[in-house]
Amino acid sequence: MIPRRLRSDGDNGSDDDAESDDTDSEYEIDGNISNIDDFEFDQNVDSTVEFGGVEGISSEPVGVNSWERNLDEPNLSDDTSLKDSDSDVEGGKWPVFRAATDMKEPHLILGLTFSSKEEFKEAVTNYAFNNGKDVKIVKNDKARLVVKYKHDRCCWTSENSRATSTVVAKRWSKEIAHHDDWKMEKFRQKVCKDEKFHISTHQAYRAMKKAKIQIRGNLDDNFKKIWSYCQEIIRTNPITICEVKLSDNVELCGGNKFLILYMCWDGYRQGFKFCRPILGVDGTHLKSGIGGLILTAVGLDANDSIFPVACAIVKGETKQSWVWFLEFLKKDLEISEGNEHEFTFMSDKQKGLIEAFEVVLPRVEHRFCVRHLHGNMKVAGFQGKALKDALWDCAKATTVPKYKTALGKLRQLDEDAYVWLSNKSPTE
Numbered sequence: 001m002i003p004r005r006l007r008s009d010g011d012n013g014s015d016d017d018a019e020s021d022d023t024d025s026e027y028e029i030d031g032n033i034s035n036i037d038d039f040e041f042d043q044n045v046d047s048t049v050e051f052g053g054v055e056g057i058s059s060e061p062v063g064v065n066s067w068e069r070n071l072d073e074p075n076l077s078d079d080t081s082l083k084d085s086d087s088d089v090e091g092g093k094w095p096v097f098r099a100a101t102d103m104k105e106p107h108l109i110l111g112l113t114f115s116s117k118e119e120f121k122e123a124v125t126n127y128a129f130n131n132g133k134d135v136k137i138v139k140n141d142k143a144r145l146v147v148k149y150k151h152d153r154c155c156w157t158s159e160n161s162r163a164t165s166t167v168v169a170k171r172w173s174k175e176i177a178h179h180d181d182w183k184m185e186k187f188r189q190k191v192c193k194d195e196k197f198h199i200s201t202h203q204a205y206r207a208m209k210k211a212k213i214q215i216r217g218n219l220d221d222n223f224k225k226i227w228s229y230c231q232e233i234i235r236t237n238p239i240t241i242c243e244v245k246l247s248d249n250v251e252l253c254g255g256n257k258f259l260i261l262y263m264c265w266d267g268y269r270q271g272f273k274f275c276r277p278i279l280g281v282d283g284t285h286l287k288s289g290i291g292g293l294i295l296t297a298v299g300l301d302a303n304d305s306i307f308p309v310a311c312a313i314v315k316g317e318t319k320q321s322w323v324w325f326l327e328f329l330k331k332d333l334e335i336s337e338g339n340e341h342e343f344t345f346m347s348d349k350q351k352g353l354i355e356a357f358e359v360v361l362p363r364v365e366h367r368f369c370v371r372h373l374h375g376n377m378k379v380a381g382f383q384g385k386a387l388k389d390a391l392w393d394c395a396k397a398t399t400v401p402k403y404k405t406a407l408g409k410l411r412q413l414d415e416d417a418y419v420w421l422s423n424k425s426p427t428e
Helices: 015-026 032-044 117-130 166-169 172-176 184-195 201-216 221-226 227-234 266-274 318-332 353-360 370-379 385-396 400-413 415-422
Strands: 133-142 145-149 241-250 257-264 278-285 293-300 307-313 344-347 365-368
Touching: 015 145, 032 370, 117 133, 145 293, 145 400, 166 201, 172 201, 184 201, 221 227, 227 241, 227 257, 227 278, 241 318, 257 266, 257 318, 266 307, 293 318, 307 318, 318 353, 365 370, 385 400, 385 415, 400 415
Parallel strands: 278 344, 344 365
Antiparallel strands: 133 145, 241 257, 257 307, 278 293, 293 307
């Protein structure tokens, strides 16, 4: 029932007039006032609320029909909800995106919620890659993120602007971790084939570099952990030798610069006592932005397999570095003047290594690697399988007569090669 209109203070009408007004205005169903109230009632009250509850009420502004909206334009209003009915959301709750299980192959549906914009961007990027779509961000602020297709939704595009080196590195980090032998071009071809979009050589190189940093960590941060690493080794393996040498000069950061790290596990040191007294020493470059070399000493076990003994990380393969390494190795293997002649060391002719042996281990037998000797032979211009086999026959000779016989066979093949090898000591 429509409430009775209140009379103003200046109205001095009689009770009859009031009764007449009530009759004419309050109960006249066909009057203007009743029609207006009924229209407002229909506009603001949902007649189905008794059966469906308030969850199903649309938050669309009054007087705006859904079919009158331009569906091609993104809805950027904070007051407008995407939820139109109870059928869109089960139990009145929005579906939540599970990044741990759904990120690699996301399935985007209406009303799906994300924990952050970064998570949403990654999910959209993965969706675009998996479905061959190129998308662009048309609005990105603190409150919203709007993404649209760049091209026709029906076609597959091989040129994807979201395929940056950072994104590719994150998607392929696990595969790169299990394929250390991958070269840049092989990795690029693999990505283009599996992802079905094109990346350049430069993008592939940067993606591999970033992925390896994600896997192994930043090299600067790793070097800062060396002291903690050594302390942990000392705590868990008190007999193991782990030595770090620092520079004498104090850096701008207030600390000393790292120079050399030496490692010899106690298990390796004890195990070498049951191996033949033959050791191979060599150095190789560390493939990193910081550089440096790793020096190694390995032996041969009873099965002729490589047995690691000790290693060191140094700045360069110099006489000082080799002397420092050999002095620790001599101490760990308990090599003295009395048993020094019992050990045989094999190496290449690296700069500073021969001089280091003369200083630290002058009485050991020193032999050179035939593989490196053959490499020098090829550089001198003597190539071919026949010359290589003749060189190995000379190296395998255990007596002087056998060595001269093998050297004579080399002379029959090439006189110049014979002269080149004759100028070298047979003990090499």
